[in-house]
Amino acid sequence: MASGSEDTFWTQDPEVAASTDVELLKRAWRNEKASPEILRFEEPLVERVREQIELLEQTVEELRAEGKDELMISLYQMDLDRTLYLLRSYLRIRLQKIEKYTIHISKTDLWGRLSSQEQAFAQRCIIIMKEHLEQSVLGKLPDGYKDVLKQSLASEDDDMVPEPPLDTFVFCKSRGDLGPFQLDDSVYYMIVHRCKNDYRLVQKHMEDGSWALVMLLIP
Amino acid sequence: MQIRNHFPPLHQNIRAPHLQFLNPRFCSMAGQSDPHVSLFSPAEIEFFAEDEMVDIVPNLRVEALNMICGDYGPFTPQIPAKVPLWLAVALKKRGKCAIRPPEWMSVERLTQVLEAERDSSREFQPLPFHYVEITKLLFHFAQDDIPDMYLVKSMVEDIRDVRFHKVELGLETFTNRTQAVKLKNLSAMEANIIRPFSVRALQAFYKHDIPDVASQTAATVNRPSMADRGPRRTLRPR
Numbered sequence: 001m002a003s004g005s006e007d008t009f010w011t012q013d014p015e016v017a018a019s020t021d022v023e024l025l026k027r028a029w030r031n032e033k034a035s036p037e038i039l040r041f042e043e044p045l046v047e048r049v050r051e052q053i054e055l056l057e058q059t060v061e062e063l064r065a066e067g068k069d070e071l072m073i074s075l076y077q078m079d080l081d082r083t084l085y086l087l088r089s090y091l092r093i094r095l096q097k098i099e100k101y102t103i104h105i106s107k108t109d110l111w112g113r114l115s116s117q118e119q120a121f122a123q124r125c126i127i128i129m130k131e132h133l134e135q136s137v138l139g140k141l142p143d144g145y146k147d148v149l150k151q152s153l154a155s156e157d158d159d160m161v162p163e164p165p166l167d168t169f170v171f172c173k174s175r176g177d178l179g180p181f182q183l184d185d186s187v188y189y190m191i192v193h194r195c196k197n198d199y200r201l202v203q204k205h206m207e208d209g210s211w212a213l214v215m216l217l218i219p
Numbered sequence: 220m221q222i223r224n225h226f227p228p229l230h231q232n233i234r235a236p237h238l239q240f241l242n243p244r245f246c247s248m249a250g251q252s253d254p255h256v257s258l259f260s261p262a263e264i265e266f267f268a269e270d271e272m273v274d275i276v277p278n279l280r281v282e283a284l285n286m287i288c289g290d291y292g293p294f295t296p297q298i299p300a301k302v303p304l305w306l307a308v309a310l311k312k313r314g315k316c317a318i319r320p321p322e323w324m325s326v327e328r329l330t331q332v333l334e335a336e337r338d339s340s341r342e343f344q345p346l347p348f349h350y351v352e353i354t355k356l357l358f359h360f361a362q363d364d365i366p367d368m369y370l371v372k373s374m375v376e377d378i379r380d381v382r383f384h385k386v387e388l389g390l391e392t393f394t395n396r397t398q399a400v401k402l403k404n405l406s407a408m409e410a411n412i413i414r415p416f417s418v419r420a421l422q423a424f425y426k427h428d429i430p431d432v433a434s435q436t437a438a439t440v441n442r443p444s445m446a447d448r449g450p451r452r453t454l455r456p457r
Binding site for chain 2: 086
């Protein structure tokens with residue numbers, strides 16, 4: 001099993017804590033779902049998973065050609081389906097966020113977190129959305145109210161750009177003793193406010209992989 | 220290779236093929252959940268649970284499987300092996316193995332857990348993170364492998380009820396002073412159920428009851444607060 005990362009990371013059972021790429025991708029998906037802003041695209045990881053998927057697809061073809069046991073083929077096919085589902089889920093949740101916060105992402109340094117394909121997607125999104133808004137609404141409004149980004153010319157900021165709500169509580173999952181939180185070896189859920197120092201701690205641990213951001217609710 | 224470089228349309232209901240046979244009840248919900256309603260759908264949580272390891276006793280010979288998610292086997296009749304739950308269920312459905320119920324699913328162990336759950340009004344007993352999903356899948360697909368299945372099933376239901384009652388009591392203790400909540404030994408499904416309510420409640424307290432904290436926060440993150448920007452219409456989500 002090729003595994004390009006030596007990260008330690010949180011898992012339900014330390015005994016099965018093999019850092020397979022599937023586990024890493026699951027973590028990436030979970031964190032992406034739980035975090036309001038878009039996270040860095042896991043390019044090398046996605047690449048490795050794609051390669052493994054291709055390899056297994058070939059293997060399944062070969063086994064079919066060899067007339068191997070149907071059972072074995074179907075088990076491999078299930079593994080393949082599960083991995084594909086995981087990869088698609090990861091890509092889709094990112095696209096959902098990009099669609100929602102396209103302009104915000106394009107104007108901030110969040111842009112660098114997108115893959116080149118996602119950037120192309122976001123650019124097309126902006127163009128289409130702009131065209132649509134101009135044709136359907138903005139063109140018919142009086143002068144001074146025709147801007148896509150501003151409520152009116154009087155607005156100093158671009159105040160019509162949806163931003164991910166960062167001022168909110170997040171749910172995190174962890175185990176072990178971490179920073180100011182005295183935790184034993186059990187599974188813990190923490191609900192902490194994002195804008196507190198606690199959250200910086202969460203972010204740090206999320207980056208080094210010891211915490212999984214598993215859920216969060218946008219108010 | 221099925222994945223193409225252009226992206227598939229969003230909001231299309233994707234279904235996980237392996238989930239469909241595993242749990243018909245959740246079939247219609249197997250698509251990607253809306254991140255703004257509830258982060259993980261029950262089907263997605265179940266997807267995670269299916270990777271938990273279980274012991275099986277195969278009754279046929281199968282070569283070693285080198286899968287993307289790990290290497291399993293080779294399988295020899297009557298020699299126990301550890302496999303992920305989804306693989307165990309797949310073999311079980313074809314009548315190719317018996318699943319050994321995990322140790323914690325015995326009547327004795329569950330009795331202890333249930334008593335301990337009832338004895339302490341605050342603490343949750345340590346149970347597998349996915350105990351709800353694991354038991355549900357095993358009750359569905361491996362009935363004949365679980366001794367005293369109906370007793371075990373009703374005990375697991377009792378444990379769920381007792382625990383959930385505690386969760387509800389815990390939610391009542393939230394106040395406008397609550398800044399962080401620590402929940403020990405909460406399972407995946409339980410956490411998933413309380414997520415929308417608890418975070419929204421904390422958020423509401425935070426917004427309305429402690430304005431000094433709110434302005435302090437705005438200062439720390441160096442972001443203008445809502446009040447600084449003048450009247451601002453809340454944008455509807457697209």
